[in-house]
Amino acid sequence: MTDLFAAGPVEQYIGLMSGTSQDGIDAVLAEFKEGRFVRVLASHSGHYTADLRSELVDLSREATPVSLARYAQLDRAVADAFADTALALIERAGDRADSIRAIGSHGQTVFHDAVTIGNSLQLGDPSRIAVRTGLTVVADFRRADVALGGQGAPLLPVFHHAQFADAAEPRAVLNLGGIANLTLMPDADAGKVRGFDCGPANCLMDEWIERHLQQTCDRDGAWAASGEIDDDLLRACLAEPYFERDIPKSTGRGLFNLGWLEARDVQLAQRDPANVQRTLCELTASTVASALLRHAPRTRRLIACGGGTRNAFLMALLRALLPDVVVEDSAARGLDPQAVEASAFAWLACRRLRGESGNLPSVTGARRATSLGGIYAP
The missing domain is CATH 3.30.420.40 (ATPase, nucleotide binding domain)
Structure with a gap:
């Protein structure tokens, strides 16, 4: 591992993740050398309000119909929670966060059916996160794989x-x-x-x-x-x-x-x-x-x-x-169990900006490997 710290391009990426438990937002600031994950420099956990979490759980269970207007409001609310978490992480990291290249934001999955419907939906407007943090955001990681006939999951x-x-x-x-x-x-x-x-x-x-x-x-x-x-x-x-x-x-x-x-x-x-x-x-x-x-x-x-x-x-x-x-x-x-998923999305963001594939067709069933995620500038 010593060679990873030798002279050469070193970059930092933030990874943001909230999974199906919807119990919080995990965030890491991770260091990369020449596209290889090196270590977690800092971590932070953000939280949804109780009311927002309850509504997101209901939405993902398809328990309660939701209007397009409310869906749009939830998209914004999740984005704000993700942006708040990223900003708190940057503040915690201090001067270690001077060279952040981008954020990899998974968003909050509220619907996933790659077989019969062929789509996967994540809330958390990446453009809003980009504007609020001033950083490029890579997001919407699943749908390129689904478009190629894959499950879009698991991505880890x-x-x-x-x-x-x-x-x-x-x-x-x-x-x-x-x-x-x-x-x-x-x-x-x-x-x-x-x-x-x-x-x-x-x-x-x-x-x-x-x-x-x-x-x-x-x-x-x-x-x-x-x-x-x-x-x-x-x-x-x-x-x-x-x-x-x-x-x-x-x-x-x-x-x-x-x-x-x-x-x-x-x-x-x-x-x-x-x-x-x-x-x-x-x-x-x-x-x-x-x-x-x-x-x-x-x-x-x-x-x-x-x-x-x-x-x-x-x-x-x-x-x-x-x-x-x-x-x-x-x-x-060598990797905190709570940091693995967020680290993975920092890594996927790094791969996207390097033009490297982020899926494994042997896992998802996609027809070919492809870069994952859209790029959103601040």
């Missing part, structure tokens, strides 16, 4: 491969956001990488605990650990056809939400809430483990990232279900 596997692949050890990366997605890396060959969404990670557990305990997440998985598995409910959930679909595949909160859970079990309201939470945690762990063993049984190391790594009970379940796999979080590989 190309970054996971660049950071975590090893020629001598079959590895996988597990992102535990609202949705769980896997990146499979049998060796260091990018052409062999596969990636897909397994199913729910935190989204169902977060919605369930918010309904019953008015908390936004199950800290350390403590509530889930207090309950017992409801076998009937678990079987009903595992009967979801998505779990058996071939890859590539992607999903989101539009499928996996409390409406989905209620449709699978008419007796849900009569079940013990703690037992439901325990069952939802088991659903996440079991579908991840099943997907890994089905598609990459030779995997020897699973590197976890995302907010779900803070759920100690979930991580323990994964280790129990995968006894022959080393399960660790990305901090063991």
Whole structure:
């Protein structure tokens, strides 16, 4: 790694990301040398107001119709939250932020259906972010891949491969956001990488605990650990056809939400809430483990990232279900689990401005590799 700090062009990019959990905006200031990710220089977490988050969750669940006027207002509100987060990060970074080339902004996904409709929508007007920060913004990363017949998701596997692949050890990366997605890396060959969404990670557990305990997440998985598995409910959930679909595949909160859970079990309201939470945690762990063993049984190391790594009970379940796999979080590989996604979008912005591809057709199913994202000047 020493050569990365030798004389040569060094650039800085900001990455902004809010995932399907919609629990906040992760921001990093990352350093790059000749297009290669070097390190995170600073990080910051921004937040939506409670009312805005609630409305975004409803929108992504397709629970409430929204007018075009309100959609436009939400686009602006998300952009302002992203811009505020970026400006707070720049202030925190101080004189380390003097040479920022651009911002990579993922935006807030509120709709994703690459199969039947062929589109993916993210809120957070990039032109507004550019004007408010005075920086070039790269955004709208998914739709170029979708236009080429791809899923437009997951986008992180190309970054996971660049950071975590090893020629001598079959590895996988597990992102535990609202949705769980896997990146499979049998060796260091990018052409062999596969990636897909397994199913729910935190989204169902977060919605369930918010309904019953008015908390936004199950800290350390403590509530889930207090309950017992409801076998009937678990079987009903595992009967979801998505779990058996071939890859590539992607999903989101539009499928996996409390409406989905209620449709699978008419007796849900009569079940013990703690037992439901325990069952939802088991659903996440079991579908991840099943997907890994089905598609990459030779995997020897699973590197976890995302907010779900803070759920100690979930991580323990994964280790129990995968006894022959080393399960660790990305901090063991030198990158904070909370910084991985935002770092990936800083990296994708860097690649876009260098004219380099940002997708992996072996992951998304696109017809070819392409640069991702539009460029928005301040």
